Amino acid sequence: MHVLHDAPLAPLTTFRLGGPATRLVTAGTDAEVIDAVREADDSGTPLLIIGGGSNLVIGDKGFEGTALRIATRGVELRGTTLELAAGEVWSDAVARSVEAGLAGIECLAGIPGSAGATPIQNVGAYGQEVSATISEVIAYDRRAGETVTLGNEECAFSYRHSRFKADPERYVVLRVRFELEDAGGLSAPVKYAETARTLGVQPGDRVPLAEARETVLRLRAGKGMVLDAEDHDTWSAGSFFTNPILSEERFTAFRARVRERLGADVEPPAYPAGEGRTKTSAAWLIDKAGYSKGYGTGPARISTKHTLALTNRGEATTEDLLALAREVVAGVREAFGITLVNEPVMVGVGL
Numbered sequence: 239m240h241v242l243h244d245a246p247l248a249p250l251t252t253f254r255l256g257g258p259a260t261r262l263v264t265a266g267t268d269a270e271v272i273d274a275v276r277e278a279d280d281s282g283t284p285l286l287i288i289g290g291g292s293n294l295v296i297g298d299k300g301f302e303g304t305a306l307r308i309a310t311r312g313v314e315l316r317g318t319t320l321e322l323a324a325g326e327v328w329s330d331a332v333a334r335s336v337e338a339g340l341a342g343i344e345c346l347a348g349i350p351g352s353a354g355a356t357p358i359q360n361v362g363a364y365g366q367e368v369s370a371t372i373s374e375v376i377a378y379d380r381r382a383g384e385t386v387t388l389g390n391e392e393c394a395f396s397y398r399h400s401r402f403k404a405d406p407e408r409y410v411v412l413r414v415r416f417e418l419e420d421a422g423g424l425s426a427p428v429k430y431a432e433t434a435r436t437l438g439v440q441p442g443d444r445v446p447l448a449e450a451r452e453t454v455l456r457l458r459a460g461k462g463m464v465l466d467a468e469d470h471d472t473w474s475a476g477s478f479f480t481n482p483i484l485s486e487e488r489f490t491a492f493r494a495r496v497r498e499r500l501g502a503d504v505e506p507p508a509y510p511a512g513e514g515r516t517k518t519s520a521a522w523l524i525d526k527a528g529y530s531k532g533y534g535t536g537p538a539r540i541s542t543k544h545t546l547a548l549t550n551r552g553e554a555t556t557e558d559l560l561a562l563a564r565e566v567v568a569g570v571r572e573a574f575g576i577t578l579v580n581e582p583v584m585v586g587v588g589l
Contacts, residue, residue: 239274240264247296247305250288252350252465254473255556256296256585259286259305266309268323268412272378272385275410278304279380286585287410289324289352293359293475297586298556308354310412319373320416324354328361336447340418341426342371345433347451348458350465350476354411358402359581360395364454365429368416369395376413377402385412397511398480398581406583425450432457462543471541473550475582478563479520482576489516495574500526520578521546527573529566538562556587564589 245262248254265271278285284303288294312323313331318340322331332347345364355361356368357375372390379386394401402409419426424444428434434441436453458464462471484492489508496506507519524545525531533540537554539562541547548562567578567589580589 239266239270245305247288247300250305250307251291251294251296252473253295253475253550253556253559255298255550255554255559256294257298257300259301259303261304262307263304264307264309266311266325268310268385271306271308271310271324271410271412274304274306275378275380276383278306289355290327290350292349292351293355293582295475295556295559295580295582295584295587299586301585308352308410312413318418318420320418322353322414322416324352324411324413326353328353328356332451335416335418336451339420339423339447341421341424341444341447342366342418343368343416344425344447344450345428345430345454347454348464353414357393357395357400357411357414358406359398360400360403362398364433364457366426367395368414369393369400371416371418372414373417374415375402375411376415377409377411379409381408397483397517423447460543462541462547462549470551471543471547471549473552474541474547477520477546477581478548479524479546479566479578480581481517481520482523482578483511483515483517484576486514486516489518492518492574492576496526499573518576523570523574523576523578524566527566527569529569534562536562540566560587560589 242262244258246258247256263274265274286301286305288305288307308325310323310325314321315338320335328351329348331353332343336344345366357372360367360369375388375393377386425447427442427444437445439445463476466472496504507522509517511517529540531545532542536558537551538558539549539551541549548559571577
C-alpha cells in the first residue's frame with residue numbers, strides 16, 4: 239500500500255482536472271483495498287474511490303479525506319467465464335476476451351477506465367451493456383463489514399445505473415465475473431445500426447470478433463472517444479450526459495417542441511426503452527439547441543468530434559467545465575423542455 243499526503247488528483251482523471259486529496263492511498267490487493275476502506279470508515283474519514291478516473295469530475299478545491307486508488311491486478315479465464323480484478327484496465331480486458339475467442343463485450347472496446355467501474359455505471363456502447371454478461375460482482379459491503387457476492391439480478395442494472403450507483407457509500411467493487419459466449423470466433427449479434435452499417439452487415443448478424451472490436455475502435459477514435467494524450471478532444475469523460483428516457487406523455491410534448499422549433503417534418507431520434515418509454519439522443523438535443531462540435535471560446539469546450547463530450551483544452555479548471563455544462567443544460571431545457579443529466583460522478587461540485 240502506497241500513501242501520499244496533499245496528493246494531486248487531476249493526473250488520475252481523464253479530464254486532468256481537480257484539486258488535491260488530503261491523503262491518497264494506492265492499493266494493489268483486495269486485502270489492501272479492504273484495509274484502507276475500513277480505516278477510513280472506522281475513523282469517520284470521507285472516502286473517494288478512484289479506478290481509471292474516466293468518469294470523475296473533481297472540484298478545484300480537491301477532496302478533504304482519503305482518496306483510494308484501486309490498482310489491483312488479475313485476470314482469470316475459466317472456459318467462458320472471465321474474472322477481472324477491479325483495477326484491471328478495461329480496454330485491455332476486452333482485447334483479451336477477443337483474443338480468447340469469446341463474445342459479449344467486443345463492442346465495448348476502447349472505453350477508458352477500470353473493470354471495477356463497469357458494473358457501477360452499467361457501462362454500455364454500440365449495442366452492448368456489461369449487464370448482459372456480468373454474472374457476479376464481488377464487493378466489500380461497508381455497511382455489513384464483509385465481502386459479498388452479488389448475482390446479476392441483485393445488481394439491479396438499468397440504463398447507466400445499478401445498485402452500486404444507487405447506494406455509492408455502501409459497496410466497493412473488488413472483482414467482476416463475466417459469462418461470455420463461444421460463438422466459434424464470431425461476435426455477439428450486432429445490434430447497433432451504425433456498427434452494422436460500418437461493417438456492411440444487417441443488425442442481428444455476427445462478424446469475426448476482431449473485426450467487430452477494430453470497427454468499434456475506429457468509430458470511437460473518430461469521435462475522440464479513445465484516449466490520446468496529444469488529442470485534447472480525449473481530455474474528457476466521454477459522454478458527459480446520459481440519453482434522456484421519456485414517458486409517452488413527455489415524449490409527445492417533446493416531439494411537439496421539436497416541430498415548433500425545427501419544422502413540422504422534423505422527427506427527433508426515438509428508441510424503445512420499455513414500459514411505454516422512449517429514449518432520445520442527448521447529442522442530438524445539444525446540437526439542435528445550438529451547441530455544435532467545437533462550441534466554446536474558453537479552455538473548456540465541446541469536442542470538435544462529438545457534441546456529447548465536454549473537453550479540457552489544456553488549461554481549464556473544473557469550474558470552467560461546469561460553466562460550459564450548465565450553459566448546455568440550460569440551453570437544451572429552454573429549447574426542448576428536457577433537463578440533461580450528467581453521466582460522470584461529481585466530487586465536491588454539481589450542476
